[in-house]
Amino acid sequence: MAAARTRAAVAQNDGVPLIEFNDIYKIYVMGDSEVHALDGITMKIYKGEFVAIVGQSGSGKSTCMNIIGCLDVPTSGKYYLRGTDVSTMKDDEQAEIRNKELGFIFQQYNLIPKINVQQNVELPLMYAGLSEKEQEKRALESLDRVGLRSKAKNMPQQLSGGQQQRVSIARALAGNPSIILADEPTGALDSKTGRDVLEFLKKLHTEGNTIVLITHDNTIAAQAERVIRIQDGRITYDGEPDISKFASVIHAGDGEVSA
Amino acid sequence: MTLKKSFALALKNLLFDKMRSLLTMLGIIIGVAAVIILISLMNGMMGLMNDEFSKLGTDSINVTVTDRGGKRTVDEKDMYKFAEENPDYIKAVSPNVTIPAATVKTADDDLTTSVNGVDERYADIRLNGLEQGRFLHYSDVERKQKVCVIGTYIEKELFGRGMGLGQTFKINGKSFKVVGVLNEEEDSESGSADDAIYIPYTVALTMSQNGFISSYIVQAANVEIVDGAVTKIKQYFDNKIGDSDYYSVLSVKQVMDMVNTMTGTMETLLVCIAGISLLVGGIGIMNIMLVSVTERTREIGIRKSLGAKNRDIKSQFVIEAGTVSGVGGIIGIIVGSILAVFFGSLLDLKTVPSFSAIAIAFGVSVAIGILFGYLPAKNAANLNPIDALRHE
Numbered sequence: 001m002a003a004a005r006t007r008a009a010v011a012q013n014d015g016v017p018l019i020e021f022n023d024i025y026k027i028y029v030m031g032d033s034e035v036h037a038l039d040g041i042t043m044k045i046y047k048g049e050f051v052a053i054v055g056q057s058g059s060g061k062s063t064c065m066n067i068i069g070c071l072d073v074p075t076s077g078k079y080y081l082r083g084t085d086v087s088t089m090k091d092d093e094q095a096e097i098r099n100k101e102l103g104f105i106f107q108q109y110n111l112i113p114k115i116n117v118q119q120n121v122e123l124p125l126m127y128a129g130l131s132e133k134e135q136e137k138r139a140l141e142s143l144d145r146v147g148l149r150s151k152a153k154n155m156p157q158q159l160s161g162g163q164q165q166r167v168s169i170a171r172a173l174a175g176n177p178s179i180i181l182a183d184e185p186t187g188a189l190d191s192k193t194g195r196d197v198l199e200f201l202k203k204l205h206t207e208g209n210t211i212v213l214i215t216h217d218n219t220i221a222a223q224a225e226r227v228i229r230i231q232d233g234r235i236t237y238d239g240e241p242d243i244s245k246f247a248s249v250i251h252a253g254d255g256e257v258s259a
Numbered sequence: 260m261t262l263k264k265s266f267a268l269a270l271k272n273l274l275f276d277k278m279r280s281l282l283t284m285l286g287i288i289i290g291v292a293a294v295i296i297l298i299s300l301m302n303g304m305m306g307l308m309n310d311e312f313s314k315l316g317t318d319s320i321n322v323t324v325t326d327r328g329g330k331r332t333v334d335e336k337d338m339y340k341f342a343e344e345n346p347d348y349i350k351a352v353s354p355n356v357t358i359p360a361a362t363v364k365t366a367d368d369d370l371t372t373s374v375n376g377v378d379e380r381y382a383d384i385r386l387n388g389l390e391q392g393r394f395l396h397y398s399d400v401e402r403k404q405k406v407c408v409i410g411t412y413i414e415k416e417l418f419g420r421g422m423g424l425g426q427t428f429k430i431n432g433k434s435f436k437v438v439g440v441l442n443e444e445e446d447s448e449s450g451s452a453d454d455a456i457y458i459p460y461t462v463a464l465t466m467s468q469n470g471f472i473s474s475y476i477v478q479a480a481n482v483e484i485v486d487g488a489v490t491k492i493k494q495y496f497d498n499k500i501g502d503s504d505y506y507s508v509l510s511v512k513q514v515m516d517m518v519n520t521m522t523g524t525m526e527t528l529l530v531c532i533a534g535i536s537l538l539v540g541g542i543g544i545m546n547i548m549l550v551s552v553t554e555r556t557r558e559i560g561i562r563k564s565l566g567a568k569n570r571d572i573k574s575q576f577v578i579e580a581g582t583v584s585g586v587g588g589i590i591g592i593i594v595g596s597i598l599a600v601f602f603g604s605l606l607d608l609k610t611v612p613s614f615s616a617i618a619i620a621f622g623v624s625v626a627i628g629i630l631f632g633y634l635p636a637k638n639a640a641n642l643n644p645i646d647a648l649r650h651e
Contacts, residue, residue: 071564071644092568099566110561110648114271126264127566171565 016083017044018178018210019068024077024087026063026233037063038074039233045212047178050205052213052224052241060233062183065214069102069181070094082178099127103172107184109164111156117167118143118152124175142174143167146200162193169200180204183214198223218247265575269582272551283547284587286540287627291591291620292598293533298616299599301526303608305519312515314444314452318350318485319384320477322492324506326469333499333506335460335472341495348480348488353381355474356463363456364429365417372413374430374456376463377476382408384478391424392439399438400459408439410455411447420447430456431466485510534623540587541627548580548635552642559639560647569640576639580632581625588624592617 026038037060045051055061066072067079070086071094079087086097103124104110111120121139130138143149146166148159156164165185172180182201186194198220205211205225213224221227222243229237229246237246273280324333335354342352356376363370382394390411399406407430414423414437427436435458444452464470479488489510496506552559559572596612603610 066645069564071648092570095563095566095568098564104564106648110557110564112558112561114275115268123562123567124565127562127568127571175566 017080018047018049018082019043019045019212020078020080020083021067022078022080024067024074024079026060026067026072027075036233038067041077041230041233041235043228043235043238045210047210048205048208050202050211050213050225051228052215052221052226053228053230054215054218054221054246055230056216059230061214061216061230063233064230065181065183065212068179068212069104070097095127099124099175101178103175103177103180105165105168105172105180105182105185107187109156109161109168109188111164111167111171113156115155116152117148117154117156117159120156120167121171121174124171128175138174139170142170145173146170160193161189162196165189165193165197166200169197169204173204178210180209180211181214182211184216185213186215186217186220194220218243221246262578265578266582268575269579270586272579273583273586279547280583280586283543283583284540284590286536286543287584287587287624288540288591288594290533290535290537290540291588291624292595293536294530294620294623295592295595295612295616296599296602297529297533298526299596299610299612300602300606300608301522301529302613302616303603303606303610305522306609308518308522309515312511312518314387315511316385316478317512317515318479318482320479320485320489320492320508320510322475322477322496322506322508323473324475324496324500325473326471327500327502327505331500333496335475337499338475341492342477345488345491346480348484348491349477350480351380351384351478353378353384353476354460354472355381355476356460356467356472357474358431358463358467361431361456362429363413363417365426368417370413370416372454372456374407374458374463376460376466377457378460380478381457381476384476386441387444388442390440390442391421392437394439395457395459400461403461403465404459405433405435405462406438406458407435408441408457409437410441410451410453411443412449412451412453413456414440415447430458433466479510482512485512489513537623537627540624541584541631544580544584544628545631545635547583548576548632549638551579552576552635552639555639556642556647556650559642560644560650563642563644564648572642573636573640576636577629577632580636581628584628584632585621585625587628588621591624592620595620 021041021043024038024041025036028035028037041064053061053064063072067074073089074087077087078085081097081101086094089097118136118139121142122135125135125138140149140152143152146169148163148166148170151159151163156167159167185201186197189197201211201213202223213221215221222241224241227237227239227241227246228235239245326332338352342349354377358374358376360371361374363372377395378400379395379397389408394408395406398404409423411420414420417423417428418426423437423440425437427434429435441455447453460472464472477488477492479485489508492508496508497503500506562572599610599612
């Protein structure tokens with residue numbers, strides 16, 4: 001499977017993966033039965049990759065994202081982030097990892113409505129403990145990158161959906177994280193705006209950022225450089241973004257193929 | 260999270276829904292206002308009482324004695340002699356024979372008041388000078404002259420203000436001549452210090468059924484020595500009479516201390532009751548903060564996903580609760596101070612909201628916010644970021 005990684009990504013790395021899942025299980029106990037949300041996942045994602053994790057709802061992709069994003073810990077198995085075992089970290093240690101290593105982009109943008117755009121972008125910098133001057137400087141730089149510096153003093157709800165998503169991208173970029181984790185970033189947008197956001201992610205990728213995109217949509221997944229398909233908690237495909245290859249691996253009766 | 264940002268955010272949240280914020284703060288506002296009003300009014304009342312007592316003279320001592328008969332008794336000659344022998348402690352002594360509810364009559368008017376029989380030194384011990392005429396003289400006392408000095412209320416009622424000097428009127432059927440009118444002490448009303456008639460104690464003694472002087476007013480040599488003088492007098496009476504049930508020695512200062520202790524206790528009690536309102540206010544804040552945490556679950560999730568640690572979330576909500584109660588406290592202080600002055604003027608008291616009352620009220624209200632904000636803040640901090648993010 002590792003052969004499927006692009007040559008570019010391999011060339012950039014000295015062998016230590018950015019994300020390494022080693023036989024990760026996530027098991028929920030529901031009454032008498034156990035639900036294996038993740039059923040033994042092993043994968044490696046290297047610096048500079050643009051990976052789409054695709055799967056229908058209930059496949060375990062969200063659980064996978066939560067673990068990658070240090071929002072959750074696996075029941076068993078090891079998760080190494082830049083070579084550090086983060087699978088058994090405590091709340092506050094995870095918070096620090098999230099702050100330093102991860103930039104989240106959510107489907108619902110998840111901007112805080114009571115504070116303005118700039119203050120939203122400053123949040124991760126504030127929690128990193130930067131001075132107010134530095135926070136402001138970096139937040140404005142970041143807003144510049146998404147072309148929304150002029151909206152810095154606006155409130156989030158004064159912006160269109162696409163603009164709000166760009167603000168959330170600016171927020172994700174502000175702390176200069178090693179991974180950008182995008183959870184259905186186009187899910188709440190119309191197709192044109194969705195395409196713009198995807199183009200922007202691609203641009204970030206060409207600038208050297210590592211992007212992990214979580215989606216249920218095969219056509220969106222196909223925009224990435226590498227596709228990992230998850231089904232019933234297991235990886236069923238890991239390779240080129242060739243839609244004819246990964247989209248065919250589906251359940252009987254699964255109506256979600258949107259190719 | 261920087262303190263400044265937390266505080267700014269808390270204020271913003273406070274202004275976001277003004278009605279709700281006001282209702283949340285109401286308990287604190289009422290509690291703080293009540294504490295300030297009560298403390299101010301009590302202080303005003305204490306001030307008034309202290310003023311009244313100091314009119315009696317903080318250096319004066321009341322001595323009452325019961326006739327035990329025979330040699331084991333103290334009469335006015337003994338008292339004068341005792342005073343002369345102890346000039347370091349005692350400046351002056353005056354007998355004080357009260358004729359309660361005496362009927363006072365002129366041809367046209369009559370009224371009932373109490374009449375005090377005193378000697379010539381009484382004016383120096385207790386009184387505040389004369390408007391007209393003179394006070395009683397030694398010769399008046401010695402010769403049992405039926406003369407009197409009256410307060411302005413008596414003058415006003417019987418003769419009209421400024422018309423009293425030289426007039427005569429009857430006290431319990433006996434005719435007295437007015438030789439002096441006292442300065443107006445208060446407002447020339449019935450029951451005030453201006454409602455007073457002084458006659459020689461020798462005359463008063465013949466008018467009262469009891470021929471024994473049972474009360475003396477003693478003036479201590481100075482204010483500092485009052486306690487020493489009290490002790491000295493007690494020793495004297497103890498030697499002379501023996502049984503302490505037959506006399507009592509009480510300085511105005513002692514009475515003031517007693518009254519102050521009593522009002523102090525009462526004040527504490529009232530403030531405690533007002534404090535219950537602060538407690539209720541605190542619970543109100545806790546309630547609204549719990550609601551706020553639930554409403555802002557998603558915000559908490561976002562903040563956590565961006566790297567907020569548990570203590571960041573906790574401090575944000577604690578500061579918010581502290582801000583709500585602190586602002587409530589400030590409003591309460593303003594409302595309380597205004598009402599305290601207003602009620603004070605209604606009751607004719609000098610009420611100045613004391614700095615200490617304000618400082619305590621503000622401190623307590625902020626502390627209550629922090630105390631009652633802690634539980635909701637802890638709940639917020641312990642939220643699971645995934646669940647919080649998915650919260651609608």
